[in-house]
Amino acid sequence: MGMTMSEKILAQAAGKASAKAGDILWVKVDKAMMDDVLGPRVEIAEKLKELNVGVWDKDKIVVISDHYTPPANATQAAIVKFTRDWCSAYGVDNYYEFVGPCHQIMVEKGHVLPGQIIVGTDSHTCMYGALGSFSTGIGSTEMLGVLVTGEIWLKVPETVKVEWSGNLPKGTMAKDLVLKTIGKVGHVGATYKAIEYVGNTIENMIMDERMAITNMAVEMGAKAGLIPVDNITLEYLKERNINQNFDFLKSDKEAHFCDELRFNAEELEPVAACPHEVDNVTEIKNIEGTKIDQAYIGSCTGGRYNDLLMAAKVLEGKKIAKGIRLLVSPSSKDIWDRCAKDGILQKLSDAGAVILSPTCGVCLGLHSGTIAPGEVCISSTNRNFIGRMGSADSQIYLASPISVAAAAIEGKIADPRKYL
Ligand SMILES: CC(C)[C@H](C(=O)O)[C@@H](O)C(=O)O
Numbered sequence: 001m002g003m004t005m006s007e008k009i010l011a012q013a014a015g016k017a018s019a020k021a022g023d024i025l026w027v028k029v030d031k032a033m034m035d036d037v038l039g040p041r042v043e044i045a046e047k048l049k050e051l052n053v054g055v056w057d058k059d060k061i062v063v064i065s066d067h068y069t070p071p072a073n074a075t076q077a078a079i080v081k082f083t084r085d086w087c088s089a090y091g092v093d094n095y096y097e098f099v100g101p102c103h104q105i106m107v108e109k110g111h112v113l114p115g116q117i118i119v120g121t122d123s124h125t126c127m128y129g130a131l132g133s134f135s136t137g138i139g140s141t142e143m144l145g146v147l148v149t150g151e152i153w154l155k156v157p158e159t160v161k162v163e164w165s166g167n168l169p170k171g172t173m174a175k176d177l178v179l180k181t182i183g184k185v186g187h188v189g190a191t192y193k194a195i196e197y198v199g200n201t202i203e204n205m206i207m208d209e210r211m212a213i214t215n216m217a218v219e220m221g222a223k224a225g226l227i228p229v230d231n232i233t234l235e236y237l238k239e240r241n242i243n244q245n246f247d248f249l250k251s252d253k254e255a256h257f258c259d260e261l262r263f264n265a266e267e268l269e270p271v272a273a274c275p276h277e278v279d280n281v282t283e284i285k286n287i288e289g290t291k292i293d294q295a296y297i298g299s300c301t302g303g304r305y306n307d308l309l310m311a312a313k314v315l316e317g318k319k320i321a322k323g324i325r326l327l328v329s330p331s332s333k334d335i336w337d338r339c340a341k342d343g344i345l346q347k348l349s350d351a352g353a354v355i356l357s358p359t360c361g362v363c364l365g366l367h368s369g370t371i372a373p374g375e376v377c378i379s380s381t382n383r384n385f386i387g388r389m390g391s392a393d394s395q396i397y398l399a400s401p402i403s404v405a406a407a408a409i410e411g412k413i414a415d416p417r418k419y420l
């Protein structure tokens, strides 16, 4: 019997020759990531102090202050200070502050390697499966156990195989592909399962696009989202000075999948998730003309270099509609710098966009772009729950960065294809 990617990674981390879905394994954690919301906050810190055993391996811990940066008030500033001080007290050198959403920092700074087990106090930790790791979100209490022992128990998930074949048509991006998948699977359809994306559409995608896909595995309830390791993965790592030769990790031919879904990319059209569920997905043509107040490009899902580059292509030489706000937050300081150097930020700004610092703030309605009652926002982020970006009486449509850009031009939801 063959094994899936998840079975292989989990078996190895548990020191076993094989594993199958349903097994409960104690596995060694390669990296523990904490953000500033559920990371080393007061309770974890106090309990750790009380236990007086220190942390298992300070070099395997990465802490990123991203949700509360830039702090909008003294309370947020105090949380960030607490997080920073905790890292110095425990000798955690991998501390980042104010440089962008944690998940982008994890991959960009080379903290994620194929075949690793990574846990993080944030649900979108599942994104790192784009590099062939088994990564998943956990709560603070579980993280306390990991901080002390370096281990965690996990139930080996069943795997849903999602195959996409064919070329992505003009005007569609990875975001359309993943929204289409979510629309089919449903927001709880893959609960505690792993989703493995295969097929030549995925194989031909750059890492920026692959990450937009695995990032949203949790929006179907999944434990992890994975993509087989290939030359594109290794190239991405090389750019981060990681020159190791990793195996091309993938599922065996005879592996058991609990479900197999097949999609033809050639039939894909620009889509959006409508209020207030991520699986409420429809073709943009069905909601064209819906008036918007704010357009947002950013987050760990939709603010990478390629996202801004594509949005700039749509917006170049155009102006956003009167009365509309277009906010852009590059997913990291590094992406900011590259986009600035390549003139992408200038093109966006010339069209009327306001470039914000790299932050989680807008994505979750914490600061820097919160929306008011009655307002409608189209966003390249990953969640459109009630009140996610501000008022419980606001509405959020999720779409690709180019669909967000097209909507900003017209002041209403619009088909991006006419601008390419
Ligand atoms: C605040 C944090 C716990 C949360 C998460 O876990 O995902 C946030 O990042 C989100 O996107 O909703």
Ligand code: SF4
Residues within 6 Å of the ligand: 067, 101, 102, 103, 122, 124, 299, 300, 301, 359, 360, 363, 364, 381, 382
């Ligand atoms: S950018 Fe949004 S989705 Fe990503 S970690 Fe931050 S709040 Fe969560």
